[in-house]
Amino acid sequence: MENEIERLKELLRKSKKNIIEIGRLLNYIRRNKLYKERSFTEFLKNLGISRRTAEYYVRISQLENAEEMLEEIGYTKLIVLLQANNLSEEAIEAAKQLSVSKLKEYIQAQKKKDKEKEKVEKVKRELEKIIKKTDVETFKKAFIEVITTLKGGVRKWT
Numbered sequence: 001m002e003n004e005i006e007r008l009k010e011l012l013r014k015s016k017k018n019i020i021e022i023g024r025l026l027n028y029i030r031r032n033k034l035y036k037e038r039s040f041t042e043f044l045k046n047l048g049i050s051r052r053t054a055e056y057y058v059r060i061s062q063l064e065n066a067e068e069m070l071e072e073i074g075y076t077k078l079i080v081l082l083q084a085n086n087l088s089e090e091a092i093e094a095a096k097q098l099s100v101s102k103l104k105e106y107i108q109a110q111k112k113k114d115k116e117k118e119k120v121e122k123v124k125r126e127l128e129k130i131i132k133k134t135d136v137e138t139f140k141k142a143f144i145e146v147i148t149t150l151k152g153g154v155r156k157w158t
Contacts, residue, residue, distance in 0.1 A: 016070040023061025026054050056082065063087075076100050080107065 026044075029035055035043035044054050059082050060066050060075075069078055073095040080100060081091055084107045094106050131139055 016067060016075075019057055019070065019075065020061045020066050023057035023059070027058045027061060030058075072096060077103055080104055084111070086110065 029043070030040050033040075037043040037046060041051055044051055056079055060070070060078060063069060069092070073081075073092065077095040077100055080103050081087055081095060084091070086107060091107070091110070095103050098106060134142075
């Protein structure tokens, strides 16, 4: 029984390396058009692999620390992060601790936060442009007027 467990562990380790090697080979074959079929998609179909899976394999193979990431978070969670284009340390740490469904929720929440940050940054840039063109006193008066108007019921401040 111990022998079977060790063999299983070895196969799992090799499967992670195989994903990386398959991705490298697919990328090489695609780049150099080494397939005989009319298209790469047709080539993949004949191999019995979907285009999406092939793309994931290629993307994983191009990661600097692909084997380590597959070992730490697994294939499915790595795909979730790749789909979100988020391989930040924070996202990888979250992937280590969360289930796949919770990781997807986390990614959605991060996207929402990022959009809010982008909005704030955009407003800040616009304000900086205005401030550079306007003297401080005029800007202050206009700003106070806007705030007073908004507090007066046009919009609620949170």
